[in-house]
Amino acid sequence: MPDNGIMAHHRMKFGVFMAPFHRIGENPTLALDRDLELIQWLDVLGYDEAYFGEHHSAGWETIASPEVFIATAAERTRHIRLGTGVISLPYHHPYMVANRMVLLDHLTKGRVIMGVGPGALTSDAVMLGLDPARQREMMDESLDVIVRLFTETEPVSHKSDWFTLNEAVLQLRPYQQPHIPIAVASAQSPAGPTLAGRHGLSILSLSVPRDTVRRTSLAELWAIAEDTADKHGKTVRREDWQLVIPCHLAETREQAIEDVRLGGGRLIKEYFGDILGNDTPDVPSDKVVDYMVENNQWIVGTPDDAIVAIERLQEISGGFGGLMILVADWATREKILHSYELLARYVFPHFQGTLAGIESTARWASERKTVMQGGRLAGLKRADEQYYDGKKEAKA
Numbered sequence: 001m002p003d004n005g006i007m008a009h010h011r012m013k014f015g016v017f018m019a020p021f022h023r024i025g026e027n028p029t030l031a032l033d034r035d036l037e038l039i040q041w042l043d044v045l046g047y048d049e050a051y052f053g054e055h056h057s058a059g060w061e062t063i064a065s066p067e068v069f070i071a072t073a074a075e076r077t078r079h080i081r082l083g084t085g086v087i088s089l090p091y092h093h094p095y096m097v098a099n100r101m102v103l104l105d106h107l108t109k110g111r112v113i114m115g116v117g118p119g120a121l122t123s124d125a126v127m128l129g130l131d132p133a134r135q136r137e138m139m140d141e142s143l144d145v146i147v148r149l150f151t152e153t154e155p156v157s158h159k160s161d162w163f164t165l166n167e168a169v170l171q172l173r174p175y176q177q178p179h180i181p182i183a184v185a186s187a188q189s190p191a192g193p194t195l196a197g198r199h200g201l202s203i204l205s206l207s208v209p210r211d212t213v214r215r216t217s218l219a220e221l222w223a224i225a226e227d228t229a230d231k232h233g234k235t236v237r238r239e240d241w242q243l244v245i246p247c248h249l250a251e252t253r254e255q256a257i258e259d260v261r262l263g264g265g266r267l268i269k270e271y272f273g274d275i276l277g278n279d280t281p282d283v284p285s286d287k288v289v290d291y292m293v294e295n296n297q298w299i300v301g302t303p304d305d306a307i308v309a310i311e312r313l314q315e316i317s318g319g320f321g322g323l324m325i326l327v328a329d330w331a332t333r334e335k336i337l338h339s340y341e342l343l344a345r346y347v348f349p350h351f352q353g354t355l356a357g358i359e360s361t362a363r364w365a366s367e368r369k370t371v372m373q374g375g376r377l378a379g380l381k382r383a384d385e386q387y388y389d390g391k392k393e394a395k396a
Contacts, residue, residue: 010238010239010321011351011352011353012321012322012323012351012352013048013049013242013321013322013323014047014048014322014323014324014325014343014344014347014348014351015042015047015048015049015050015051015080015081015242015322015323015324015325016038016039016042016047016049016050016051016324016325016326016327017051017053017085017204017244017324017325017326017327018035018038018039018050018051018052018053018063018085018327019053019055019060019061019063019326019327020035020052020053020061020062020063020327020329021060021061021267021271021327021328021329021330022060022061022062022329023060023263023266023267023270023271023329024059024060024270028062031062031329032062032063034329034333035063035069035327036072036073036076038327038336038337038340039073039076039077039080039082040073040076040077041337041340041341042080042340043076043077043078043079043080045340045341045344046079046344046348047080047340047344048080048081048322049080049081049082049083049113049322049324050073050080050081050082050083051066051082051083051084051085051086051113051115051183051204051324052066052069052070052073052082052083052084052085053066053085053086053120054066054084054086054087054088054091055120055121055124056091056121056124056127056128057121057123057124057127058121058123058271058275058276059271059275060271060275061121066083066084066085066086066087067084067087067100067101067104070082070083070084070104070108070112071104071107074104074107074108074111080111081111081112081113082108082111082112082113083112083113083114083115083183084101084112084113084114084115084116085115085185085204086115086116086117086183086185086204087114087115087116087117088117088118088119088120088124088135088139089116089117089118089119089138089139089142089143089146090118090119090125090130090134090135090138090139090142090162091119091124091128091130092142093163094142094143094145094146094149094163094165095145095149095163095165095168097114097142097146098146098149098150098170099170099171099172101114101180102150102170102172102173102174102175102180103172105174105175105176105180106172106175109175110175110176112176112180113180113181113182113183114146114180114181114182114183115182115183115184115185115204116139116142116143116146116182116183116184116185117139117184117185117192118135118136118138118139118191119135119139120187121276136189136191138162139191139195140191140195141160142163143182143184143195143199145158145165146182147179147182147199149168149169149170150170150174150178150179150180151178151179153169153173154169155167155168155169156168156169181202182199182201182202183196183201183202183203183204183240183242184196184201184202184203184204185204186203186204186205186206186221187205187206189216190216190221190224192205192221193221193222193224193225193228194224194225194228196225196228196229196236197224197225197226197227197228197229197230197231197232197234197236198228198229198232198234199232199234200229200232200234200235200236201236201240202236202237202240202241202242203221203222203225203236203240203241203242204242204244204324205218205221205241205242205243205244205320206243206244206245206326217316218243218313218316218317218318219316219317219318222238222241222317222318225241237321238318238319238320238321239321240321241317241320241321241322242320242321242322242323242324243313243317243320243322243323243324244324244325244326245297245298245299245313245323245324245325245326246264246292246297246298246299246300246325246326246328247298247299247300247306247325247326247339247343248260248298248299248300248328248330248331248335248336248339249299249300249301249302249303249305249306249339249342249343249347250301250302250335250338250339250342251302251342252302253300253301253302253305256300256301256302256305256339257289257290257293257300257301259331259332259335259339260289260300260328260330260331261286261289262286262330263328263329263330263331264288264289264292264298264300264328264330265284265285265286265287265288265289266285266330267328267330268280268281268285268288268292269285269288281295296309296312303342303343303345303346303347304346306343306347307347307350307351310323310347310351323351325340325343
């Protein structure tokens with residue numbers, strides 16, 4: 001059973017998971033500029049983490065190298081931690097992945113996180129000549145080697161049917177100790193939680209699966225991670241478990257829904273449905289946002305609505321440590337930036353305990369306001385008396 005007492009006192013992390021999603025037809029260079037602008041804004045607002053995807057096809061998700069994007073974003077930010085969300089391990093030689101991440105670890109002075117996955121788009125695998133059915137086992141084999149390279153100083157040798165290491169050693173050791181944090185992506189199969197449990201790693205879970213082919217619940221996925229960790233003598237912590245969900249906020253629920261009505265419908269119907277062939281809601285495009293909100297798959301509304309939705313996710317899952325907003329380019333630039341500001345101003349404090357002292361001292365002052373006012377008035381009266389008495393003495 002989850003230790004909800006511990007979770008209740010844990011400072012929840014907030015961040016973003018940026019695929020990104022940019023509709024076909026617009027200037028791709030400007031879209032990437034907006035992505036970088038958003039990360040700078042999140043850094044100012046105090047967001048904890050930002051993850052960037054790796055995709056090579058299908059038109060909408062246009063970051064091909066999260067490492068290159070991180071290097072650029074790192075130079076424009078000061079505090080936010082930057083993660084690969086995710087490196088598709090079957091696409092790369094594990095020695096090269098480890099070396100690139102360690103280099104970033106040093107260049108950012110320890111601000112990087114390595115998120116890994118098997119690869120989300122079958123079209124990427126086809127273009128690379130990979131068998132999609134083998135991607136998860138390839139990811140497992142690659143990650144085993146990368147963890148060894150991060151943690152061992154003796155030469156590592158490994159012979160696979162798709163890569164070879166001959167006495168490989170990392171010249172640079174990880175800047176962060178004992179090594180770069182590693183997060184395993186989990187969409188809808190037990191593969192991610194199983195791998196995370198085997199190594200004692202953190203988990204990035206899409207809070208709702210992309211389609212209806214498989215639907216393992218959040219609670220079940222966490223149980224798989226815990227059981228696997230126990231079998232391998234490892235530990236997984238709920239504080240290191242992060243859920244990923246789309247979110248858009250405005251001053252009213254009606255305004256928030258209207259903000260993303262067009263863009264949300266296009267994302268689901270045009271991309272996930274028409275291009276990827278995933279299951280989509282059986283509703284018209286302009287009703288998608290209503291369906292997703294009603295079925296708890298998107299958080300769209302006011303900051304108060306977001307608080308209620310996050311608390312519901314905590315209850316459903318048994319407790320998690322971080323919420324990553326799935327970035328969607330589904331409203332105007334100004335409204336998107338404003339949504340992230342509303343989240344930081346009014347939702348963060350509820351889950352991070354930053355208002356406890358403010359609320360306590362405000363309550364203390366309110367309970368004593370009559371006495372305080374009496375003291376204030378007495379002070380003013382004494383000051384007046386001293387001033388006018390002084391003037392009388394001066395005239396005398």
